[in-house]
Amino acid sequence: MKARSDELQVFVSVIECGSISAAAEQIGQTPSAISRTLSRLESKLDTTLINRTTRRMDLTEEGRFFFERAKQILAQMDELEEHLSLRHQTPSGRLRINAASPFMLHAIVPWIGEFRQLYPEIQLELNTNDLIIDLLEQSTDIAIRIGDLADSTLHARSLGCSPLNILASPEYLARHGTPTDVDSLAGHVLLGFTQTETLNHWPLRHSEGDRLLIQPGLSASSGETLRELALAGEGIVCLSHFMTHEDIRSGRLQVILTEANNGYRQPIHAVYYRNSQLALRIQCFLDFIQKKLAIYSV
Template structure:
C-alpha cells in the first residue's frame, strides 16, 4: 500500500511535538489513533521509524532519513495548494517589500509597472535597507537577501543566484590598462566595501587559492555607490551581475580577468513569515520576480 499525506503529517507532528499525546491534540485525533497511524506507516514502509518506550521516543536512522523527506513533501504540497488558490482568487491588499538599494533599483523597480498591470489590486510599498532588518519590527511582508543565509525562523525561498564579476569602465582601462593576471590588481585602484569584509574577497583563482583578498583604495557601504564610481572611471570593482548586466551590455563596464573567475554566484533569497492571509500576495510577487530574475541569474 502507498503512504498517504495524512500519515506523513501525523509522523512529522509526533516528532515536532515530542510525544504522541501532544501530536494527537495538534492534528485533532486521539492518542490511540495517532499510535495506530504510526504503526500502519511503519508496516507499509517495512521498517521502524521511531523506537518508542513509556518514557521517550527516539528516531531510528531510517526515521531520520524519512523525516527529512516527509517534511519536504508536505512543504511542496502546501506550496502547490497556494499556487492553485491563485487561479481562483484575486490577490489584493498592501504588500511591503524590503531589499538592499542596488537590488531594488536594478532587479525590482524595472518590473514594477508590469507587476501592477498584472495585479492591480495589490498596493506595493517598496523600502530599501542595506542592513538585515527585523521583518516584524519594520512591518515587512517579504525581504530580498543577497548572499548566504544565516539560520533563522523565517521561511526562505530561493530566487536564483547571480555571478560576481570584476569590472572597470573603458575610460579607466584607457588610462591605466587592463590587468592581465590577478596579481596585477595590486597595481590598480580598487573599489571595495567598507563592510562586511567578506565582500572584499573577490572570486578569482590564483596560485595560493581561489579567492583574492583586496585592499581597497576607495571604500563605500553601498554597491550602488561603487557602481557609480566604477562608471566614472575611478577604479576596478567586483559587483553582482544583477546590477551591472545592462552596463556590460551597453559597454559602460567591461568584464576583467574572466578566465580567472572561480564561478562563484551570490544566492538570492526571499524571506518571509508564513501567513495564510498574506500568502497569495507574497506568492504571486515571488513567482513574478523569480521569472524576471532568470534572465540574468544562474
C-alpha cells in the first residue's frame, strides 16, 4: 500500500508541532487518531520514522529523510490547489494578525481601511504583543517579526526592511546641543530598552566596531514609549523608520549622526503555518502589506 497525502500531513504536523497532542489540536483530530495514523504510515513504509517514549520523540535517520521529502510534496500539492482556487474563490473568513504594538500602530493600522475595502469578506483580528508568541497557542494566522529571525519550523516571508535612525526632538537638541560624533553621546541622555539587550546596540561606527552598545539613562520596554519620550524631549533614541517617518517628515524628530550610521536595516518578516484553508486570506494580506511597507524601506 502507498502512503496517502493525509498521512504525510499528520506526520509533518507532528514533527513541526513537536508533539502528538499539539498536532492533534492543529489538525482537529484526537491524539489517539494521530498515533494510529503514524503507526499505519510506518507499517506501509516498513520502517520506523519516530522513536517515541512517554517524554520525547526523536526522528530516526529514515524519518529525517522522509520528513524533508514529505514537506516538499505537501508544499507542491498546496501550491497547485492554491493556484487553481485563486481563479474561483473570494477571500473570506477570519484572519488573525499579531505584531508588536509600534508596528501595528504605525505600519498596519494606517492601511486597514483600504484593505477592508478591497477584501470586505475578510474579518480582521489585530492583536499586539511585544514578545514572540506561539502561533498555535494564540490561534494566530500571521505574526510580524522585526529583526533577524531565529531558527524556526514556521514559514517566513520577507516583507522588506526598515532603517534604524538616531533621533532627538528639536527641543532636546536646542537645550543640550547636537552631538557631532559618537563620542559626544556620552554627554547626553540616551533612551533605550529595558529587556532586549540587542535592541540597545545602535548602528553607529566607532573606534571599536560598527555597533555601539549604549547604557540608557532612561529605559522602557516598548518602542512606542521610547518614541513618546523622545517627542517629549527627554533624550536621544534609536528607532526604526517605520514608526518615526511621520515624525521626521513633520520635524517633530530630527535624524542625527547620519555620517556615523552603518546603514543597518531591520528585516521585517511575516511568519505563519502553512494551511491550505487559510492560504488565500494570508496571501491577500501579505501581498497587500508588502507593497505598503515599501515606503518605509528608504
